[in-house]
Amino acid sequence: MKSSDTIPPARTPTEWQLEQLRHGHLDLIDRHGQRHSNVDVVRAFPISVPAGPIAIVAADGTELAWIDSLALLDAPLQSLLLKELAVREFLPVIKRIETVSDSEPTEWLVSTDRGLRRFTVAHTDDILRLPDSSAVITDSFGVRYLIPSVDVLDARSRRLFETSL
Amino acid sequence: MPSLPAASHPIDGSSASRGQLLAERTLPPEHLLCLEVGEKLVATCRFDLDADLNFTDGWIVLTDRRLVADTPASFDGDSRSLQTAPSPKQTHSWLLAASTRVDVHMRAAVGRIELASGDGIVASWLFTPARAKEVLALEDAFDERIRGERIHNALATRVAKATNARDQSQAIESAALTDGSKNSNDDETLDAISSPESTSGASWRSLVRILTFAKPHAGMAILGGLLSLVSTAVTLVPPYLTMPLVDKVLIPRQSGEAVPFSMIWWYLAGLTGAALAAWLLSWAQAWTLAWVSERVAADLRVRTYSHMQSLSIDFFSGKRTGDLMSRVGSDTDRINTFLSVNLIDFSSNVLLVLLTAGVLIWINPLLALVTLAPFPLVVWLVYSVRSRLRRGFIRANVAWSDMTSTLADTIPGIRVVKAFAQESREIDRFRTANDRVLEANDRVNIVWSFFGPLISLFSEAGLLVVWGAGAWLVFSGTVTVGALTAFLAYIARFYGRIESMIRMVPATQRAAASAHRIFELLDCKPTVAESPRPINPGRVQGRIELSGVHFRYGSREVLHGIDLVIEPGEMIGLVGTSGSGKTTLANLICRFYDPSSGTITVDGKDVRDLSISGYRKNLGCVLQEPFLFFGTVTENIAYGQPQASREQIVAAARAAGAHEFILAMPAAYDSRVGERGGSLSGGERQRLSIARALLVDPSILVLDEATSSVDAETEVVIQAAVDRLVTGRTTIAIAHRLSTLRRANRLVVLDAGTIIETGTHDQLLAAEGAYFRLYHAQTRAALEAATGA
Numbered sequence: 001m002k003s004s005d006t007i008p009p010a011r012t013p014t015e016w017q018l019e020q021l022r023h024g025h026l027d028l029i030d031r032h033g034q035r036h037s038n039v040d041v042v043r044a045f046p047i048s049v050p051a052g053p054i055a056i057v058a059a060d061g062t063e064l065a066w067i068d069s070l071a072l073l074d075a076p077l078q079s080l081l082l083k084e085l086a087v088r089e090f091l092p093v094i095k096r097i098e099t100v101s102d103s104e105p106t107e108w109l110v111s112t113d114r115g116l117r118r119f120t121v122a123h124t125d126d127i128l129r130l131p132d133s134s135a136v137i138t139d140s141f142g143v144r145y146l147i148p149s150v151d152v153l154d155a156r157s158r159r160l161f162e163t164s165l
Numbered sequence: 166m167p168s169l170p171a172a173s174h175p176i177d178g179s180s181a182s183r184g185q186l187l188a189e190r191t192l193p194p195e196h197l198l199c200l201e202v203g204e205k206l207v208a209t210c211r212f213d214l215d216a217d218l219n220f221t222d223g224w225i226v227l228t229d230r231r232l233v234a235d236t237p238a239s240f241d242g243d244s245r246s247l248q249t250a251p252s253p254k255q256t257h258s259w260l261l262a263a264s265t266r267v268d269v270h271m272r273a274a275v276g277r278i279e280l281a282s283g284d285g286i287v288a289s290w291l292f293t294p295a296r297a298k299e300v301l302a303l304e305d306a307f308d309e310r311i312r313g314e315r316i317h318n319a320l321a322t323r324v325a326k327a328t329n330a331r332d333q334s335q336a337i338e339s340a341a342l343t344d345g346s347k348n349s350n351d352d353e354t355l356d357a358i359s360s361p362e363s364t365s366g367a368s369w370r371s372l373v374r375i376l377t378f379a380k381p382h383a384g385m386a387i388l389g390g391l392l393s394l395v396s397t398a399v400t401l402v403p404p405y406l407t408m409p410l411v412d413k414v415l416i417p418r419q420s421g422e423a424v425p426f427s428m429i430w431w432y433l434a435g436l437t438g439a440a441l442a443a444w445l446l447s448w449a450q451a452w453t454l455a456w457v458s459e460r461v462a463a464d465l466r467v468r469t470y471s472h473m474q475s476l477s478i479d480f481f482s483g484k485r486t487g488d489l490m491s492r493v494g495s496d497t498d499r500i501n502t503f504l505s506v507n508l509i510d511f512s513s514n515v516l517l518v519l520l521t522a523g524v525l526i527w528i529n530p531l532l533a534l535v536t537l538a539p540f541p542l543v544v545w546l547v548y549s550v551r552s553r554l555r556r557g558f559i560r561a562n563v564a565w566s567d568m569t570s571t572l573a574d575t576i577p578g579i580r581v582v583k584a585f586a587q588e589s590r591e592i593d594r595f596r597t598a599n600d601r602v603l604e605a606n607d608r609v610n611i612v613w614s615f616f617g618p619l620i621s622l623f624s625e626a627g628l629l630v631v632w633g634a635g636a637w638l639v640f641s642g643t644v645t646v647g648a649l650t651a652f653l654a655y656i657a658r659f660y661g662r663i664e665s666m667i668r669m670v671p672a673t674q675r676a677a678a679s680a681h682r683i684f685e686l687l688d689c690k691p692t693v694a695e696s697p698r699p700i701n702p703g704r705v706q707g708r709i710e711l712s713g714v715h716f717r718y719g720s721r722e723v724l725h726g727i728d729l730v731i732e733p734g735e736m737i738g739l740v741g742t743s744g745s746g747k748t749t750l751a752n753l754i755c756r757f758y759d760p761s762s763g764t765i766t767v768d769g770k771d772v773r774d775l776s777i778s779g780y781r782k783n784l785g786c787v788l789q790e791p792f793l794f795f796g797t798v799t800e801n802i803a804y805g806q807p808q809a810s811r812e813q814i815v816a817a818a819r820a821a822g823a824h825e826f827i828l829a830m831p832a833a834y835d836s837r838v839g840e841r842g843g844s845l846s847g848g849e850r851q852r853l854s855i856a857r858a859l860l861v862d863p864s865i866l867v868l869d870e871a872t873s874s875v876d877a878e879t880e881v882v883i884q885a886a887v888d889r890l891v892t893g894r895t896t897i898a899i900a901h902r903l904s905t906l907r908r909a910n911r912l913v914v915l916d917a918g919t920i921i922e923t924g925t926h927d928q929l930l931a932a933e934g935a936y937f938r939l940y941h942a943q944t945r946a947a948l949e950a951a952t953g954a
């Protein structure tokens with residue numbers, strides 16, 4: 001298997017390199033030249049400061065690198081990390097709520113930006129309303145769905161959402 | 166990678182494994198058509214994401230020869246499509262070889278299944294956690310097929326064992342917690358049963374005391390009282406109007422007089438007006454008094470809770486959490502109901518009864534006398550039934566609180582219950598408690614069901630008396646028919662009110678009992694009291710001196726005269742067998758308790774003269790039972806220093822060796838830990854609480870078995886961090902593993918509440934005393950464990 005592109009980090013004084021391989025694998029070569037394969041990219045504060053620090057973690061959980069902010073990095077490395085984070089932070093956006101069952105646990109059928117999806121919400125605690133009128137719904141498997149703004153949903157969806165709280 | 170020829174036959178219908186597996190999961194038919202004669206289905210799973218992370222619905226089918234699946238997220242293009250009909254989905258197939266592997270990687274919200282052969286990954290599929298279970302089952306099935314069952318089973322048991330050991334230690338920890346807090350409440354319950362009279366006496370006083378909480382809302386309360394007076398009076402108007410309606414209009418009309426019909430309009434208008442006024446007034450009155458009582462209850466709740474926060478640790482160690490919660494929650498709510506509903510009803514009933522009696526006497530004293538004759542009998546009956554009801558009611562209350570306490574005990578202790586497979590016993594325990602509630606309520610109901618109809622009988626009898634006496638008086642001409650009609654209307658109301666007043670007896674008792682329980686709590690004084698003129702210590706140097714410190718829990722003395730001087734920046738290791746008083750000594754230094762005699766000074770000042778919160782700001786405590794709050798990791802680490810920056814929080818977590826496991830949590834530092842940190846292991850909880858203590862940058866650090874739940878390897882990591890942090894701080898460290906205390910400047914050996922040795926590790930070993938024996942017992946145990954393994 002050959003590496004498709006190697007990106008040397010430039011602007012930050014990083015002593016490591018990231019290498020993107022096929023099948024979504026990301027390898028890190030540390031300053032001793034040692035290769036850590038299939039590393040994971042983690043936002044430290046994904047909810048409170050999404051733009052904040054990022055850690056690169058080896059498959060066994062060891063921290064390999066710490067980046068205070070994506071903004072400090074070169075554009076190619078930035079986009080590579082963002083792409084990796086997008087997979088990790090899979091968060092479908094709910095466009096419309098089709099149906100919600102009456103009794104707990106509630107069955108939801110929603111249209112998202114990634115297609116139609118049916119899921120179960122165990123408890124109203126799993127519907128988190130944020131002050132900026134957005135909401136995050138966590139289903140019984142831990143998959144999260146985002147409603148960027150409850151106010152801009154169509155009337156029917158909004159009614160279904162409100163009654164489910 | 167070899168692939169299968171596209172030609173394929175329908176699967177052999179007689180294949181046993183096929184029928185069996187089909188029963189479990191229905192497969193999309195296009196995959197079934199691909200199977201060859203004699204090919205056996207091993208496992209199937211679905212995946213739900215495509216390469217662009219859009220939702221999809223695809224299948225992966227594992228047979229004993231190959232893996233057949235819908236379009237992967239990525240693949241090396243040498244597998245041949247089996248799909249003949251045009252379809253958006255492409256079906257691919259790979260023959261299995263000895264070197265073929267299936268790996269599953271789980272990351273936050275998206276998992277990846279990888280199919281790999283000797284020279285690397287050939288295909289991968291993506292899925293959400295919704296499919297995780299079946300995907301992992303397929304991986305297992307694959308491993309089993311490749312590696313053979315034996316290896317797999319051995320691995321599974323090893324993992325299971327490790328998990329069990331962890332749960333067990335947590336279970337025991339929480340068992341100790343539940344047991345310790347249990348006994349005290351039983352005593353309390355007994356007290357309540359044995360002295361109902363004295364409780365009730367105090368209860369009435371408590372009820373009056375509640376009214377003092379209405380003071381800030383006096384204006385509204387008085388308005389409510391006035392409204393209820395007026396609205397009660399207004400309800401007396403309609404029967405009064407019926408009197409002239411009968412006497413001046415209906416009867417004259419019947420006996421042939423020419424009465425204008427317009428008179429009737431006037432009376433009807435009057436009746437309507439009175440009804441409307443009564444409705445408006447009682448609405449205003451109900452709202453006003455509900456407003457006041459809602460605020461009284463809210464004030465009570467905050468007052469009770471903030472008072473509870475000010476109480477010392479020893480108050481809480483003797484109480485059941487369920488009991489305290491019900492005092493703040495349901496007791497205040499009962500008082501609220503009492504004030505907003507019952508008190509209004511009661512006062513308006515009393516008013517109405519008195520006013521009615523007055524009106525009756527005013528209309529006709531003689532008839533009034535006859536009407537009210539059974540009233541004393543009713544009063545006596547109420548009185549006699551009241552004490553019966555109260556006893557029954559207290560019993561019902563105790564039974565109820567017992568039942569809720571059963572819940573409050575077992576729900577946090579659910580791990581212990583399950584670990585020891587005692588579910589059915591707990592159900593029985595709950596059922597027993599519930600039966601006691603039932604029984605106590607039955608008793609109250611027996612009294613009630615007898616008493617309620619009796620009151621109705623009395624009101625019927627009263628009506629009869631009025632009819633009889635009234636008819637006689639009408640015949641003798643002393644009373645008009647109108648007056649009699651009015652009387653009958655009044656008397657129905659009169660007994661109705663009496664009846665509802667009696668119904669209020671238990672509600673009043675209930676509220677009084679609640680008020681009593683709240684004031685019991687409010688009257689508790691903290692044992693560790695703020696001094697009248699507290700000195701704010703600012704940042705202390707950390708010189709701690711204990712002289713002649715004795716300490717008792719109740720009547721049992723556990724520390725017998727401790728003398729110890731700890732210099733600023735010194736690290737003291739407290740050593741001793743379990744129960745020798747190490748935690749107690751640490752608690753005294755934290756000022757969770759005050760010594761029974763003797764003094765503790767910090768920088769030469771008696772800790773009792775220092776402001777409690779000012780002093781505690783200098784302390785970093787990692788307690789033996791690490792407690793975390795329901796909230797995010799960040800919130801928990803920053804608990805003592807809410808304004809800490811993220812960099813500081815991360816630094817503290819790194820120092821405590823918590824950083825990497827936090828990064829592995831679903832939302833890293835924003836992940837929520839459950840109630841009491843339930844979703845974390847004991848060691849993880851300890852590391853978070855170390856981070857929390859380190860963040861406040863304390864001048865005195867108290868570590869009570871801070872690393873006891875951490876494995877030896879992790880402990881070395883934390884220890885290195887703690888060692889760095891210990892420098893420049895006065896540290897009191899308690900550790901079970903003596904090796905943890907290697908860095909201590911001095912070791913203090915406690916035995917049964919007295920200091921028996923002090924010195925450095927080397928000095929104490931040379932002295933060949935208690936420490937020597939402890940140390941060797943541990944090293945020998947460690948050696949044995951090492952050679953045994």
Ligand SMILES: Nc1ncnc2c1ncn2[C@@H]1O[C@H](COP(=O)(O)OP(=O)(O)O)[C@@H](O)[C@H]1O
Pocket residue numbers: 482718719723741742743744745746747748749750
């Ligand atoms: N809250 C309490 N009430 C009564 N006795 C207690 C309490 N806490 C501890 N004790 C008793 O005091 C003794 C010393 O306990 P402790 O200081 O916790 O020992 P350790 O050295 O193991 O930390 C023990 O015998 C224990 O049973």
Ligand SMILES: [Mg+2]
Pocket residue numbers: 747748749789
């Ligand atoms: Mg202890």
